[in-house]
Amino acid sequence: METAISQLKGVINGSIVLPSDSNYDETRSVYNGMIDKKPAIIVKCKSTEDVVKAIKHAKNNNLEIAIRSGGHHGAGLCLVDDGLVIDLSDMKKLDIDAKSKTAIIESGNTLQDVDAATYPYGLALPSGIIGTTGIGGITLGGGIGYLTRKGGLTIDNLLECEVVLANGEIVTANKQTNPDLFWALKGGGGNFGVVVSFKFKLIEVKNVYGGPMFWPIEKAREAIKFYSEYTKNASNDLYGFFAFLIVPAAEPFPKNLWNKNVCGVVWNYTGPREKAEDIFEPIREFGPPILDFVGEIPMKDLNGMFDALYPPGYQWYWRAHYIKELTEESIDVNLEYGSKVPTMHSTTHLYPVDGAAHNFKNNETAWAYRDARWVQVIVGVDPDPDKADKVTNWCKNYFDALKPYAMGGSYVNMMMDEGQERVKASYKENYERLTKIKGKYDPKNIFHINQNIKPAYLR
Numbered sequence: 510m511e512t513a514i515s516q517l518k519g520v521i522n523g524s525i526v527l528p529s530d531s532n533y534d535e536t537r538s539v540y541n542g543m544i545d546k547k548p549a550i551i552v553k554c555k556s557t558e559d560v561v562k563a564i565k566h567a568k569n570n571n572l573e574i575a576i577r578s579g580g581h582h583g584a585g586l587c588l589v590d591d592g593l594v595i596d597l598s599d600m601k602k603l604d605i606d607a608k609s610k611t612a613i614i615e616s617g618n619t620l621q622d623v624d625a626a627t628y629p630y631g632l633a634l635p636s637g638i639i640g641t642t643g644i645g646g647i648t649l650g651g652g653i654g655y656l657t658r659k660g661g662l663t664i665d666n667l668l669e670c671e672v673v674l675a676n677g678e679i680v681t682a683n684k685q686t687n688p689d690l691f692w693a694l695k696g697g698g699g700n701f702g703v704v705v706s707f708k709f710k711l712i713e714v715k716n717v718y719g720g721p722m723f724w725p726i727e728k729a730r731e732a733i734k735f736y737s738e739y740t741k742n743a744s745n746d747l748y749g750f751f752a753f754l755i756v757p758a759a760e761p762f763p764k765n766l767w768n769k770n771v772c773g774v775v776w777n778y779t780g781p782r783e784k785a786e787d788i789f790e791p792i793r794e795f796g797p798p799i800l801d802f803v804g805e806i807p808m809k810d811l812n813g814m815f816d817a818l819y820p821p822g823y824q825w826y827w828r829a830h831y832i833k834e835l836t837e838e839s840i841d842v843n844l845e846y847g848s849k850v851p852t853m854h855s856t857t858h859l860y861p862v863d864g865a866a867h868n869f870k871n872n873e874t875a876w877a878y879r880d881a882r883w884v885q886v887i888v889g890v891d892p893d894p895d896k897a898d899k900v901t902n903w904c905k906n907y908f909d910a911l912k913p914y915a916m917g918g919s920y921v922n923m924m925m926d927e928g929q930e931r932v933k934a935s936y937k938e939n940y941e942r943l944t945k946i947k948g949k950y951d952p953k954n955i956f957h958i959n960q961n962i963k964p965a966y967l968r
């Protein structure tokens with residue numbers, strides 16, 4: 510084993526981190542502080558060839574493989590005990606072609622990196638709302654955020670991927686070349702190979718009109734109904750995610766609201782600025798809101814607005830449902846648990862997945878819930894490890910209570926380790942096709958540290 514490791518060290522452009530190294534703990538740490546996995550070897554890749562060599566080393570030495578881009582996955586699926594981690598976080602090439610409005614982005618980039626690069630051109634990639642999230646995992650699971658209604662999911666803007674397959678082959682996947690693989694990568698997660706880089710089309714967005722708006726918790730039933738009705742027929746330029754939360758005891762929030770349970774919406778309006786006040790007039794008339802931070806803001810700043818509130822290392826337990834409709838009964842559940850958010854960082858968000866995301870049918874991408882209106886994520890978070898059980902229990906109970914009103918599966922990017930049936934339900938009728946594609950590109954299930962799709966013959 511030692512000889513194999515020194516051989517690998519000698520042939521890669523990147524570096525290797527072992528349990529005996531002083532930077533091992535720092536390198537194996539991930540965003541979720543609940544995760545404490547100890548890989549045998551972490552290969553910090555610098556090139557596609559490094560990825561090929563890392564896969565070969567793992568196979569020759571019978572090591573399980575995990576793939577890491579931004580390290581954000583809640584279940585810590587980018588690490589594996591006693592196995593090999595293909596760490597892509599040093600692969601940060603990012604090229605924008607402003608003329609064709611496209612970008613080639615290596616997997617080590619975070620959403621912050623993407624926003625910083627696209628913003629000066631007045632362009633944006635529809636993706637997530639926290640800057641430290643990795644482009645690798647979020648794209649392969651779908652990718653939802655403030656621009657979903659305007660520009661679709663992140664995968665709806667994907668043009669091409671460069672992939673290292675389980676057999677070490679480097680391939681391109683796009684509409685013409687390996688179209689089955691390309692289809693599977695649009696939501697199928699890390700099951701089909703190591704994606705080294707992505708090519709995206711970008712949309713034109715620079716400054717928007719958005720930010721948070723809160724109402725008293727006592728108004729939550731009316732507020733959630735108003736929100737649901739108002740956004741239902743709104744243009745795709747209007748996006749807002751509904752939330753139950755506790756107001757942080759910090760500036761810029763007014764002191765009289767600190768630590769109060771409230772409900773609210775974080776808005777993003779991408780339409781003409783001169784129309785914004787009219788669009789928001791009925792919203793402001795409802796209530797009225799007890800906090801209104803909605804105004805003109807650069808898209809990149811709205812995207813990064815909550816980064817400081819959620820630094821890496823906190824305890825996270827989260828689960829998600831797809832929701833088609835807010836019935837009276839489901840609103841009852843939301844009011845019950847939403848008004849008992851257990852800690853200041855815990856929350857639940859209803860992320861819209863309608864608008865432009867509905868331009869596709871369920872079977873046009875591996876991501877299978879085009880008929881959903883929201884992904885509802887229930888997030889238990891706290892900096893203190895002693896509160897891990899408290900936030901976990903609240904999340905699980907809320908999730909269970911909401912289950913009868915949800916569509917069945919989960920958004921794989923916001924799932925914990927919830928078992929095979931849940932993975933299947935998350936792909937619905939696409940699961941069968943995915944198992945066949947998995948059987949073609951990774952027949953031995955080398956890439957199984959993920960929300961695993963079993964190769965057809967292994968099931």
Ligand SMILES: Cc1cc2nc3c(=O)[nH]c(=O)nc-3n(C[C@H](O)[C@H](O)[C@H](O)COP(=O)(O)OP(=O)(O)OC[C@H]3O[C@@H](n4cnc5c(N)ncnc54)[C@H](O)[C@@H]3O)c2cc1C
Binds near residue numbers: 582585616698702
């Ligand atoms: C604070 C926070 C905010 C979030 N906000 C959003 C949001 O707004 N919208 C949203 O859609 N999601 C959001 N997510 C969920 C996020 O999309 C997932 O956690 C996603 O998996 C993170 O990607 P990553 O590269 O950072 O994670 P990693 O943990 O590095 O990767 C997750 C998994 O993806 C696979 N993978 C990653 N990169 C590759 C690759 N290059 N090739 C092959 N497989 C790969 C692997 O199986 C890996 O285990 C958020 C997560 C957190 C913690």
